[in-house]
Amino acid sequence: MGAESKLFTYSDVSAHNTSEDCWVIINGKVYDVTSYLNDHPGGDEVVLGQAGKDASEEFEDVGHGSAARLMLDEFYVGEVDPSMKRPTDTMDATLPPTEDLKDESMGYLTNKFLYFLIALAIIGLGMGIHLFNFAS
Numbered sequence: 001m002g003a004e005s006k007l008f009t010y011s012d013v014s015a016h017n018t019s020e021d022c023w024v025i026i027n028g029k030v031y032d033v034t035s036y037l038n039d040h041p042g043g044d045e046v047v048l049g050q051a052g053k054d055a056s057e058e059f060e061d062v063g064h065g066s067a068a069r070l071m072l073d074e075f076y077v078g079e080v081d082p083s084m085k086r087p088t089d090t091m092d093a094t095l096p097p098t099e100d101l102k103d104e105s106m107g108y109l110t111n112k113f114l115y116f117l118i119a120l121a122i123i124g125l126g127m128g129i130h131l132f133n134f135a136s
């Protein structure tokens with residue numbers, strides 16, 4: 001532990017996603033729970049559903065007691081590289097540009113409508129002058 005902890009990226013961990021090789025991330029720590037799958041009181045399926053992923057929320061939601069928390073040490077293999085962003089964070093980060101694009105296309109349409117109005121006004125003005133000349 002400590003300074004010697006091994007650092008993994010999210011994609012390193014995601015490669016361990018089977019019942020023969022099952023890693024999960026809980027609160028920034030990486031655990032190899034392969035040997036525990038069959039003994040898990042909540043069943044192997046729920047843990048396998050989180051294999052290779054960040055299971056922090058699921059682990060906390062269940063309200064695991066101190067027995068479960070103490071047990072985690074046994075399976076500890078390292079930490080998630082703190083410089084890495086969670087994949088979901090990266091996905092969220094792509095949302096604003098998509099919104100920007102939408103805004104831009106809206107702006108483009110609004111501009112077209114403005115040009116159309118200006119053209120109408122010029123034609124209207126031309127016709128007005130024409131009619132005025134006729135009248136006088």
Ligand code: HEM
Pocket residue numbers: 024031033036040041042043046047049050055058059062063064065066067068069071072
């Ligand atoms: C990966 C490390 C995990 C360990 C070491 C672990 C350990 C345990 C232990 C010891 C219990 C018995 C109750 C307690 O002490 O709190 C338990 C229950 C349970 N666990 Fe986990 N668990 C892990 C992950 C998960 C995950 C990721 C989920 C859900 C996605 C999960 C779902 C459950 C459920 C639903 C129960 C309740 C079972 C019941 O009371 O019938 N566990 N777990």
